[in-house]
Amino acid sequence: MDKIRIVGGKKLRGRVEISGAKNAALPAMAATLLTPETVLLENIPYVRDILTTRTLLESIGVNAEVPGNGTGSFKAADVGALEAPYELVKTMRASILVLGPMLARFKKARVSLPGGCAIGSRPINLHLQGLEKMGAKCDVAHGYVEASTAGLHGAYIQFETVTVTGTENLMMAAVLANGETVLDNAACEPEVENLADMLRAMGAKIEGAGTRTIRIRGVKKLKGCRHRIIPDRIEAGTFAIAAAITRGDVEVADCNPKHLSSVLSQLSLVGVEISMGETGFHVRGHGGISSKNMTTYPYPAFPTDMQAQYMALMTQGDGTAIITETIFENRFMHALELIRMGADIKVEGRQATVRGGCPLMGANVQASDLRASASLILAGLAAKGETIIDRVYHLDRGYARIEEKMAGLGAEIERIS
Numbered sequence: 001m002d003k004i005r006i007v008g009g010k011k012l013r014g015r016v017e018i019s020g021a022k023n024a025a026l027p028a029m030a031a032t033l034l035t036p037e038t039v040l041l042e043n044i045p046y047v048r049d050i051l052t053t054r055t056l057l058e059s060i061g062v063n064a065e066v067p068g069n070g071t072g073s074f075k076a077a078d079v080g081a082l083e084a085p086y087e088l089v090k091t092m093r094a095s096i097l098v099l100g101p102m103l104a105r106f107k108k109a110r111v112s113l114p115g116g117c118a119i120g121s122r123p124i125n126l127h128l129q130g131l132e133k134m135g136a137k138c139d140v141a142h143g144y145v146e147a148s149t150a151g152l153h154g155a156y157i158q159f160e161t162v163t164v165t166g167t168e169n170l171m172m173a174a175v176l177a178n179g180e181t182v183l184d185n186a187a188c189e190p191e192v193e194n195l196a197d198m199l200r201a202m203g204a205k206i207e208g209a210g211t212r213t214i215r216i217r218g219v220k221k222l223k224g225c226r227h228r229i230i231p232d233r234i235e236a237g238t239f240a241i242a243a244a245i246t247r248g249d250v251e252v253a254d255c256n257p258k259h260l261s262s263v264l265s266q267l268s269l270v271g272v273e274i275s276m277g278e279t280g281f282h283v284r285g286h287g288g289i290s291s292k293n294m295t296t297y298p299y300p301a302f303p304t305d306m307q308a309q310y311m312a313l314m315t316q317g318d319g320t321a322i323i324t325e326t327i328f329e330n331r332f333m334h335a336l337e338l339i340r341m342g343a344d345i346k347v348e349g350r351q352a353t354v355r356g357g358c359p360l361m362g363a364n365v366q367a368s369d370l371r372a373s374a375s376l377i378l379a380g381l382a383a384k385g386e387t388i389i390d391r392v393y394h395l396d397r398g399y400a401r402i403e404e405k406m407a408g409l410g411a412e413i414e415r416i417s
Ligand code: EPU
Pocket: 023, 026, 093, 094, 120, 121, 122, 123, 124, 125, 126, 127, 128, 161, 162, 163, 164, 165, 166, 191, 303, 304, 305, 327, 328, 329, 370, 371, 398
């Protein structure tokens, strides 16, 4: 199993190019099931979750090509098994995204229930309730959701909690349903908007994506399209913190700074110098870091997917910061590993109190999930001596060539087998 070795203490300098967003590419790949025509997706990141989704689509009968770099091609003309098996779903919960499209186009689907997850219980009740309101029958048996419908129809659906993949799943179901669907309290993440752009290019009628209310008027069929995946705002934010924590000077290029305005304004607040551009931004971390509280919320607020990385930064703050996680109930696993590196963090329920000013020391640590892995890399970059991060398969799920990109900025980092 691969590990990442870092020798900390180098200031990162230079320019890094951001890859396409995993969390935009995953629903886009699922949406290719909605048409028998060819769909081309540009800027797909070459990460493990994308390859898992390719395998899933292939097992359903989609002709899917995902080259190492660039544009993927998908054709769902001869779809056979309308099933997402446990073996794939257990490694990637986003597999649930095929449920809505399969039900909409083929009127049935069998998708394994996602099991436990390192960051929280992550139920899919809101996906199922919404589909049932649209005329689907969803039974849960033997660990699978067995869903069928005589034909989906429009419905008014108000989410009791903001759910990103729930919004995406129901939007994909609604585009081929009979009549109008309104999704209220919908997620407004840029990834949802990017999916709506793709669906519109396929011929769907959608208004309001990117706001809390999305209106979808179903159409009879959808066509192929060419669509570009947005840049990964979480990868961009991770590199911004890498520059800040090493007191470096980094240009984060090929991204949309507007998608991470909450992260960048929080970084400015803690004393990091940020200059904004149209398609990138510049981070200079020459001063000290002030400790500031932060609470995660759905977009446009500070994202839960940047919480672990922010915690790494706060270990280097000048005071105490309280970090509150409101999205997932168990997303502080990285705290225990950061403590092993010398950090002073106390976790109580959904709050972590981080006392800054403790020098980090290299150590052997274990990644517990994707963003936790990123936070350990950041801590390793700032730590004195050598850090070895185990279980980096979590990292490989969502970061494209992160060690190469970090090394390109001058970090002493390598992958070891
Ligand atoms: N929830 C329910 N019922 C549901 C669905 C969600 O109670 O049916 C709850 C969840 O338990 C959670 C909250 O709603 O407490 C929000 O979860 P959400 O459904 O928004 O999460 P998700 O769609 O499963 C996506 C991203 C995550 C990201 C979250 C929050 C993808 C593929 N995944 O997950 O990304 O953390 O939104 O922004 O888009 C990551 O990339 O590391 C990652 C975990």
